[in-house]
Amino acid sequence: MRKLYFLLPGLGGKFVCGGLWAELKTIKLVQEICPATIVTYKQREPNTLFLDDILSQGDLGQVIFVISWGFDIPKLAKKLQGYRVIYHAHSTGYGFDLPTALPIVCISRNTMGYWGQRSPHSLLYYLPNHISEDFSDLGLVRDIDVLVQARKSSHYLLKQLIPALQSQCNVKVIDSYVEDLTGIFNRAKVYLYDSAEYWAQQGVSEGFGLQPMEAMACGCHVFSSVNGGLSDYLDPGFNCEKIAGYALDYDCQRILGVVKGSRQWRRVDPNLLAEYRRENILERLRVILLDINEFFDYHPSFSQTIEPLTQRRIAWLKFKSLLTKVKNKFKSS
Template sequence: MIPSGADAQRIRVLVPGTGTRFRCGGLSVALQTARLLSDLRPTQVVTYRERSGSEPFLADVLRAEPAPGQGLWIVSWGFDVPALLRRLRGRAVLYQAHSTGYGFDLPPGVPVAAVSRNTLGYWGDRAPRNPLFLLPNALEPQWFERGARASLQQRARPIDVLVQRRKSSAYVLHQLVPALRAQGLKVEVQDGWVDDLVALFNNASVYLYDSADHWRCAGVSEGFGLPPLEASACGCVVFSSVNHALADILTPGVMGHQLGCGSLQHDVARISAAVARPADWRPTPSEMERLLSPYSEDALVNGWRRVLNELDALMPRLQAEPPLRSVPLAALRRRRWLAAARRVVNRLPGWLPGR
């Protein structure tokens, strides 16, 4: 039975919990997604590890609604996705994919909404017959409204170079930061919770972000890379690694500059020059607005509207007929081996077709 009417339009966004133990970028994005989707269709946040006083709990909802249930479920928490998909079998589910590298495969027909081209390409390779969409994360309105990036707002800033300790590499913390301080630059290494990140970024001339080592150690990818985008919205000159999804938003020499560019002294010289003349190292105000516009909440709402309209047509078909399946990797390799073997046989002397 396919839900109809308001039930078919319902969306449920799954998060493990909304308390402080789950506070991170992934939770912020999931809650933002739910907030934006609520402008389009009835939307609920549903928790599945920690009960909340205000959000429904997954086990309770599943008991009350036998499959196929109502509406569309959105899962995103990478380590939990395989177990959630098993619990939601027979229901309409979409995977909002952030990081890559968790190692699981998706069941046929499960749509993927990738937040970056890096993630889109990963699933385009791993699940080429699943429905794939690109829906970048969005900056919250405060970054557009309060970010001091316009030319009239530029001024001498009290922090020459801002570094956030979390995810920063040993190279940045133990080599680059001391070298910059030795040049007389005011370098702030921020650690812990900050109540007003916009104000912090507005007070910095240059922002350093180097997450490559962090994510290589974690074994998964940089899912989107909001901090460099947030810093850009505040008029900071950004020096960053370009691993994974950071390559989506950071064209070296345009939106930002590569950090760890072959030489410590080269980094020090470039960063010092950017502190001295930041306007020479940033896009023009009009170019910056153009580069940031795809990451506004209005752009994301329009993207979700387009995707949901397509899913309205697709989901009933996925329930009415077997979804397309990707050829397993082992089978693809076997086909290549057989094709190579045939080519060898064809070159053997005295071989005749049909014998």
């Protein structure tokens, strides 16, 4: 297999986020299958390759670049034109289009559906994020009634729901980095997550939503929004409950019912978790990378590519369809 260069803007400071951690976990898994190296392109990092230096050296015929940082994708795709490139797609809604010669590996089926419509002639693959085996139910005493992370939480959650619950149960709000996330999830009965408002402000989608999945894996009863990639695995009424359900009183009633033991506990099916565990991710990676390497083997010899579904072509197809309808109407009259 060809060597993979995973392009990241930087490894620290303003670039630290859930997307970065997820990408770094993916890189570690890829390294078990083929050579893979981190390359930064905005912020130089110690003992790390830098993109401009690599491009100046030439001789990159046996290299595949992997791009993933949403807002930077159009510039990176243009800069790497003529090289072999994969887009590792997290969130959707950035509004750019990609060349059909660029395979797209999606972290959620929601994202894959977006690209399946927007770029119907590109190679598409599904590779969910890895949920570490560390995230599991340890059988600890659950001394936290309700747990919520402040980041990405809605105004409703922080300013209305949490204050209403605090007078009736033990609520813990996390507003800083937690070293042992597994431990705190194992201490919580209920985990609240409501990110729809946050992502609506950002103008892009929830790519995956690691925290609700990790909380579920640790045995929490999850109340969550079901936007974007969350819809891949959240199933309200079966493994979670929908938060912000019509009225504040109704949310409080359902959450307190779980806390006090009068409401059924929603637990995740182990078969669902298996899709996101190491063994399955590694197997999918092997298949995907073999397939993409084969595509790049033959790519230079393809003489007739499928016409892309551009806005101009869509407009032409609509006009053609309308013209056909008008002709048929005149024929029948």
